Structures are given as C-alpha cells and as structure tokens.
Amino acid sequence: xxxxxxxxxxxxxxxxxxxxxxxxxxxxxxxxxxxxxxxxxxxxxxxxxxxxxxxxxxxxxxxxxxxxxxxxxxxxxxxxxxxxxxxxxxxxxxxxxxxxxxxxxxxxxxxxxxxxxxxxxxxxxxxxxxxxxxxxxxxxxxxxxxxxxxxxxxxxxxxxxxxxxxxxxxxxxxxxxxxxxxxxxxxxxxxxxxxxxxxxxxxxxxxxxxxxxxxxxxxxxx
Amino acid sequence: xxxxxxxxxxxxxxxxxxxxxxxxxxxxxxxxxxxxxxxxxxxxxxxxxxxxxxxxxxxxxxxxxxxxxxxxxxxxxxxxxxxxxxxxxxxxxxxxxxxxxxxxxxxxxxxxxxxxxxxxxxxxxxxxxxxxxxxxxxxxxxxxxxxxxxxxxxxxxxxxxxxxxxxxxxxxxxxxxxxxxxxxxxxxxxxxxxxxxxxxxxxxxxxxxxxxxxxxxxxxxxxxxxxxxxxxxxxxxxxxxxxxxxxxxxxxxxxxxxxxxxxxxxxxxxxxxxxxxxxxxxxxxxxxxxxxxxxxxxxxxxxxxxxxxxxxxxxxxxxxxxxxxxxxxxxxxxxxxxxxxxxxxxxxxxxxxxxxxxxxxxxxxxxxxxxxxxxxxxxxxxxxxxxxxxxxxxxxxxxxxxxxxxxxxxxxxxxxxxxxxxxxxxxxxxxxx
Ligand SMILES: Cc1cc2nc3c(=O)[nH]c(=O)nc-3n(C[C@H](O)[C@H](O)[C@H](O)COP(=O)(O)OP(=O)(O)OC[C@H]3O[C@@H](n4cnc5c(N)ncnc54)[C@H](O)[C@@H]3O)c2cc1C
Ligand SMILES: NC(=O)c1ccc[n+]([C@@H]2O[C@H](COP(=O)([O-])OP(=O)(O)OC[C@H]3O[C@@H](n4cnc5c(N)ncnc54)[C@H](OP(=O)(O)O)[C@@H]3O)[C@@H](O)[C@H]2O)c1
Numbered sequence: 087x088x089x090x091x092x093x094x095x096x097x098x099x100x101x102x103x104x105x106x107x108x109x110x111x112x113x114x115x116x117x118x119x120x121x122x123x124x125x126x127x128x129x130x131x132x133x134x135x136x137x138x139x140x141x142x143x144x145x146x147x148x149x150x151x152x153x154x155x156x157x158x159x160x161x162x163x164x165x166x167x168x169x170x171x172x173x174x175x176x177x178x179x180x181x182x183x184x185x186x187x188x189x190x191x192x193x194x195x196x197x198x199x200x201x202x203x204x205x206x207x208x209x210x211x212x213x214x215x216x217x218x219x220x221x222x223x224x225x226x227x228x229x230x231x232x233x234x235x236x237x238x239x240x241x242x243x244x245x246x247x248x249x250x251x252x253x254x255x256x257x258x259x260x261x262x263x264x265x266x267x268x269x270x271x272x273x274x275x276x277x278x279x280x281x282x283x284x285x286x287x288x289x290x291x292x293x294x295x296x297x298x299x300x301x302x303x304x305x306x307x308x
Numbered sequence: 309x310x311x312x313x314x315x316x317x318x319x320x321x322x323x324x325x326x327x328x329x330x331x332x333x334x335x336x337x338x339x340x341x342x343x344x345x346x347x348x349x350x351x352x353x354x355x356x357x358x359x360x361x362x363x364x365x366x367x368x369x370x371x372x373x374x375x376x377x378x379x380x381x382x383x384x385x386x387x388x389x390x391x392x393x394x395x396x397x398x399x400x401x402x403x404x405x406x407x408x409x410x411x412x413x414x415x416x417x418x419x420x421x422x423x424x425x426x427x428x429x430x431x432x433x434x435x436x437x438x439x440x441x442x443x444x445x446x447x448x449x450x451x452x453x454x455x456x457x458x459x460x461x462x463x464x465x466x467x468x469x470x471x472x473x474x475x476x477x478x479x480x481x482x483x484x485x486x487x488x489x490x491x492x493x494x495x496x497x498x499x500x501x502x503x504x505x506x507x508x509x510x511x512x513x514x515x516x517x518x519x520x521x522x523x524x525x526x527x528x529x530x531x532x533x534x535x536x537x538x539x540x541x542x543x544x545x546x547x548x549x550x551x552x553x554x555x556x557x558x559x560x561x562x563x564x565x566x567x568x569x570x571x572x573x574x575x576x577x578x579x580x581x582x583x584x585x586x587x588x589x590x591x592x593x594x595x596x597x598x599x600x601x602x603x604x605x606x607x608x609x610x611x612x613x614x615x616x617x618x619x620x621x622x623x624x625x626x627x628x629x630x631x632x633x634x635x636x637x638x639x640x641x642x643x644x645x646x647x648x649x650x651x652x653x654x655x656x657x658x659x660x661x662x663x664x665x666x667x668x669x670x671x672x673x674x675x676x677x678x679x680x681x682x683x684x685x686x687x688x689x690x691x692x693x694x695x696x697x698x699x700x701x702x703x704x705x706x707x708x709x710x711x712x713x714x715x716x717x718x719x720x721x722x723x724x725x726x727x728x729x730x731x732x733x734x735x736x737x738x739x740x741x
Contacts, residue, residue, distance in 0.1 A: 099330070102331070103373070105373065105374070105376065106374045106375070109374035109375070109376060109377045109384075109398070110374065110398060112379065249330070249370060252327035252370075255325070255327065256324075256325050256327075258310050258311075
C-alpha cells in the first residue's frame with residue numbers, strides 16, 4: 087500500500103495510468119495533479135502543494151521527450167524546447183523537492199537521465215546534452231547531501247521499448263523490455279544506488295564509449 | 309519497414325509497423341492509414357492470421373493498461389493489449405482466475421478474442437468468447453462500436469473469433485471466475501490405445517474441469533498416450549515455484565525435430581511420464597503453460613519454421629478420423645512431440661467463425677519440409693473434409709479455401725461485418741481480400 091501522487095502535463099493521459107495502478111493496488115491512495123513543467127513559479131507551487139499533503143519519501147523525476155536531432159539543428163526553438171524539457175525542467179523539480187527534503191533531512195530524489203548523457207554523439211547531442219546536464223546536476227546534489235539522510239539516485243537507461251522509441255523499433259533497434267528496466271529502476275531506488283545503468287550492460291558499453299580517443303570516436307557513425 | 313514473423317516462423321516479410329500505445333490516438337492512427345492493416349498482438353498465432361506482408365501491422369502490446377476491476381464481482385475491464393499473464397497474476401492472488409486460457413499466457417486479450425481461444429476445460433466452460441461481456445471496437449472509417457451479447461449482438465458474434473477482420477478491439481470487459489488459490493489437483497493416466505482415450509475422456513468429463521492428452525503419434529499405430537486431468541484445489545500452503553526462464557539461444561541450422569530425434573524422444577517421454585503417472589498438486593503455471601518457461605522454443609524447428617495442424621471433427625466420427633490421421637502421420641515419419649488430443653464439449657461458441665465445436669480436436673506440430681509436408685497435409689485435409697470437420701485458422705498457414713468454406717458455414721454472414729480497411733495474409737488467402 088502506498089500513497090502516490092502522479093504529476094503530469096495532461097490529466098486525461100495520466101488518469102489512464104492512475105486507473106491501472108488502482109486496479110493493481112486497490113488499497114493504495116493515488117492522486118493525480120496536472121502541472122506546469124517549465125514555469126519556475128508554477129513548479130514551486132506544485133511541489134509546495136504536494137509537500138503540504140505530507141512528507142515525501144521518494145520522488146521519481148521521469149519526464150522527457152526524444153527530439154529529432156535534425157529538427158533541433160534546423161530550428162532553434164525545437165532545440166531550446168528539447169533542452170528545457172529534458173534538462174532544465176527535471177532540475178527545477180528536483181531542486182524544489184531538495185529544499186524540502188533538506189529541511190526534513192529525509193527522502194530520496196531519483197532522476198532519470200540517459201546513457202545519451204555520457205558522451206555527445208552526432209545522432210542525438212541536443213537530447214544528450216540536456217541529459218548530461220541532469221548528470222552533472224545529480225552529482226552536485228549527491229555532493230551537497232553527502233552525510234545526510236537525503237539520497238540522490240541517477241538512473242541511466244539504455245534504449246527501452248516505450249512509446250518514446252516506437253520509431254526506433256520500426257527501424258529494427260534492439261530495445262530492452264519496460265518490465266525489466268522498471269524492475270531495475272525500483273531496485274536501484276531501494277538500494278539508494280548513486281548511479282544505475284539499466285540494464286547493467288550499459289555500464290560497460292558506456293565506459294568504453296566514454297574512453298574512446300576522440301580520433302577514433304569521431305569516425306564512428308553513432 | 310520491419311521483418312515480422314508469427315510463432316511458426318514460416319515467413320519473415322517486411323511490414324510497416326505502427327505501434328498503438330495510446331487509446332485516445334488509436335482511432336486517428338487506424339483511420340489515417342493509406343493501405344490496409346491488421347492488428348498484431350503477441351504474434352502467438354502459428355500462421356498468417358496476424359501477418360500482412362508489405363502492408364501495415366498495428367501493434368497493440370502498448371495498449372496494456374487495466375481500466376477497472378471489481379473484487380466483489382470479478383468483472384475486469386482492460387485494454388486489448390493486456391496479456392493474459394498479467395490478468396492471472398493480478399487476479400489469482402485475489403481469488404479470481406480467467407475462466408478460459410490457452411496453452412500459453414503470453415497472448416493479448418485482443419488475440420484471445422479474435423481467435424476465440426480454448427483451453428483444457430472446454431467441456432465445462434466453452435471458449436474465451438463465452439466470458440467476454442463487452443467489446444469496444446474501432447473501425448477504420450472512424451466509427452466506434454460497443455458490442456456485447458445484448459447490444460449489437462451481431463457485431464459481437466462477428467468480432468469474437470473474427471480473426472481481427474471486423475475492426476481494432478481497444479477495450480474489453482471479461483468475467484473472471486472464483487478460485488481458491490493457484491494450485492490444481494492433477495492426475496496423469498497412461499492409455500494404451502485410442503479406445504481407452506475416448507473411454508477416459510467420457511469418464512473424466514463429469515468429475516474433472518481440465519482434461520487434455522498427449523498422444524504418441526509415431527511409435528505405435530494404436531495411439532497410445534498420456535491423459536492429464538486436473539481440478540482447482542483449495543490447498544494453499546505450498547511454496548510458489550521459481551519462475552526460471554530459459555531461452556532457445558539461437559536458431560539451429562537445421563530443425564532439431566527430425567526423424568532421428570523424434571522416435572527416441574517420444575519413447576523416452578512416454579516411459580518417463582509413465583513412472584510418474586500419479587496424482588500431484590501442481591501450480592497453475594506449469595499446468596496450464598508447460599512451455600512458457602522455455603522462451604522462444606519455436607526456434608528449435610530451425611530456419612524453415614514449422615506448421616501446426618489443428619482440426620476438430622464431430623464426436624460420432626471422431627475415433628475413426630483421429631485413427632486415420634494418426635496412421636497417415638505414422639507413415640510419413642514426420643510427426644512431432646507436441647501432439648495434443650482433446651474433446652470439446654457441447655457449449656456453443658459465440659463467434660460466427662469460432663473454431664471450437666462439439667467433437668474431438670487433434671493438434672500436431674510439423675517441421676517445414678516443403679512439398680513433403682504439404683502433401684501430408686493434403687491427406688489429412690481429406691480426412692477432415694470427409695469427417696465434416698474444420699481447421700483452426702489461428703494455427704493455420706496453408707489450408708485450402710474450399711475446406712475453410714466447408715468448415716465455417718457462417719462465413720457469408722460474417723463477411724458483412726468485415727472492415728474494408730483491414731486485411732491479412734490469411735484473409736486474402738481464404739476470403740479473397
Ligand atoms: C505455446 C502455444 C500454445 C497455444 N495454445 C493454445 C490453446 O490451447 N488454445 C488456443 O485456442 N490457442 C492456443 N494457442 C494459440 C494462441 O492462443 C492464439 O493464436 C492467440 O490468438 C494469440 O494471441 P496474440 O495476442 O499472440 O495474437 P496474434 O497472434 O498477434 O493475433 C491473432 C489474431 O488476433 C487478432 N487481434 C489481436 N489483437 C487484436 C485487437 N486488439 N483487435 C482486433 N484483432 C486483434 C489479430 O489480427 C489476429 O487475427 C497457442 C499458442 C502457442 C504459441
Ligand atoms: N525509452 C528510452 O529508450 C529511454 C532511454 C533513456 C532514457 N529515457 C528517459 O526515460 C524517461 C521516461 O521516458 P519513456 O521512455 O518512458 O518515454 P514516454 O513513454 O514517452 O514517457 C515520457 C513521459 O514524459 C512526459 N513528457 C514528455 N514531454 C513532456 C513535456 N514537454 N512536459 C511534460 N511532460 C512531458 C510524457 O507525458 P505525456 O504522457 O503527457 O506525453 C510521458 O509521461 C525520460 O526521461 C526519457 O528521456 C528513455
């Protein structure tokens with residue numbers, strides 16, 4: 087039994103998720119909040135309102151959207167939108183919760199970054215740089231909260247079979263299953279792991295990618 | 309474009325795959341298509357019912373949300389891409405089970421409806437469609453249709469067992485059934501010949517909810533086998549089995565099921581099981597879904613894939629027809645270890661094209677050996693035709709059109725409900741469009 091608040095931009099769509107969760111866990115209390123994702127004052131209000139309902143044990147910041155790289159190169163507005171929703175917005179939400187959790191000296195902030203944030207690649211560096219921002223932010227937050235009871239978990243999924251990647255699936259990409267990735271995210275949060283690659287093989291793959299010398303890396307078509 | 313196969317792996321043609329993952333967008337995606345499509349659920353059908361080479365496939369596995377469940381009445385409302393596995397895992401700990409389930413739980417609700425699937429308890433509870441209370445269907449012209457046994461009953465009868473051809477099912481309401489727990493009281497009885505099979509089936513049907521039998525179609529000409537029967541039990545104090553999954557890691561260059569491996573396998577299986585023939589308390593997963601823990605076992609048939617041939621023939625001529633089919637198969641030396649024999653009860657299927665009808669059903673897997681296999685099927689077809697039987701479209705990739713027409717007398721009535729924007733390899737093969 088849990089007390090869960092779902093925060094999303096579109097109440098209709100999140101109601102679908104809430105109904106599913108209610109069927110699976112009828113004793114749980116599930117609340118839906120329609121919210122703003124870019125406007126700092128509105129974000130602050132949303133978070134304050136949630137905290138006013140009771141202390142938060144875990145917050146999972148999971149929103150994001152995969153832009154078309156070419157679109158970002160050709161239109162600066164698309165570029166800015168992608169940076170904001172994948173980079174700035176998660177940081178603002180995390181920062182708003184961090185303030186409350188610091189006061190309470192209690193809580194876990196879990197952020198979903200991406201393997202794409204580990205090294206810029208020509209095929210998706212705008213999205214990747216926003217996820218890189220989240221990575222650096224999580225590091226700083228972990229530094230700030232070291233020695234306290236507030237924990238920060240950064241999750242870096244590899245390509246996963248969700249609506250975000252349905253066009254990649256069409257191109258035949260090999261995607262991890264949502265159940266598998268979700269279970270590993272839950273485990274990482276349970277263990278308060280500072281950084282979790284999910285599935286785990288991406289730890290090795292990204293270690294290699296990060297360490298490839300530039301003259302080799304820049305020749306790769308990835 | 310992406311290569312897609314069904315369970316039999318007989319083909320791997322290019323398809324334009326469109327994922328339907330938001331119910332609010334299904335209608336616009338489906339009606340916006342410029343060429344005909346067909347829904348593909350988990351692709352657990354063996355043949356071409358869920359394929360559309362060169363055309364559109366609407367993938368429904370993302371329509372996987374529950375909508376409502378009443379713990380007091382057992383009524384479940386869910387999206388059509390929900391897997392039966394998820395319903396069992398939700399319901400059984402809370403005392404509710406799917407009344408009818410096929411031999412794998414990795415199928416979607418939409419697929420279970422469209423093939424009106426059956427389980428081991430057909431003689432008691434009929435097929436899946438008998439327990440569906442309501443269906444929500446989107447047509448490719450944008451129309452939404454709600455149907456049930458009471459409202460729009462013709463649409464309901466066309467859509468249950470409708471092979472995906474009447475529209476895209478987005479949502480369904482299903483009546484689950486009370487259950488004490490996840491365990492079954494089971495018994496395995498060896499039988500030496502077909503005579504005894506029919507005797508066992510007759511004797512078991514009143515007392516046992518689930519009956520099925522494995523038949524050795526090679527080693528003997530009399531049709532020996534193992535009869536398995538089970539009833540739900542209220543024993544609850546046993547530890548749950550560990551769900552260890554194994555995967556067939558690669559496609560072997562030739563079928564592992566061949567003349568050399570078959571006979572020893574059948575003999576070994578029979579003798580091994582014979583020692584075990586006894587009563588046992590068994591968890592529902594290994595009982596209902598014996599192969600689900602060996603993921604992708606279909607690969608063992610090699611790169612050419614395999615066929616399943618499942619027929620049902622009326623009970624009066626059942627024994628002779630089954631005997632004749634087994635003889636043909638024994639002569640061909642092409643059988644397989646998955647030969648399943650089961651009686652169907654008298655409960656009327658709701659669908660115009662539903663496969664189950666009173667009688668006896670025989671299902672056999674055959675590695676694809678091209679012409680040789682097709683020749684054998686023609687001889688089996690002749691027996692089915694003569695017996696007044698029919699073949700299961702959900703398993704089929706090759707039946708001749710005249711046999712389909714003879715087996716499904718309500719076909720003309722059904723055609724009126726077809727959606728002109730929907731077409732599958734099977735519908736083109738058997739209905740001309
Ligand atoms: C190991 C194994 C054991 C099996 N045992 C049995 C058994 O005991 N009894 C039995 O009856 N069957 C059995 N089957 C067959 C299987 O249950 C059926 O083929 C089932 O329909 C597969 O469901 P699916 O989700 O994979 O659908 P698919 O195979 O992808 O599609 C099947 C049909 O359903 C249609 N469809 C799917 N979803 C929708 C939707 N949302 N709207 C409209 N149409 C839709 C498709 O267009 C297609 O015509 C078995 C299969 C396997 C692999
Ligand atoms: N899938 C992958 O391969 C992959 C890999 C690495 C990391 N990730 C990350 O994992 C997280 C979850 O993604 P997913 O794969 O589950 O994708 P998804 O199914 O598309 O979910 C994305 C979620 O983000 C929300 N969202 C998108 N744009 C938004 C916006 N502008 N404002 C507010 N909310 C917005 C969506 O809300 P709506 O329902 O309202 O659209 C949706 O809930 C994301 O952070 C993503 O970057 C995914």
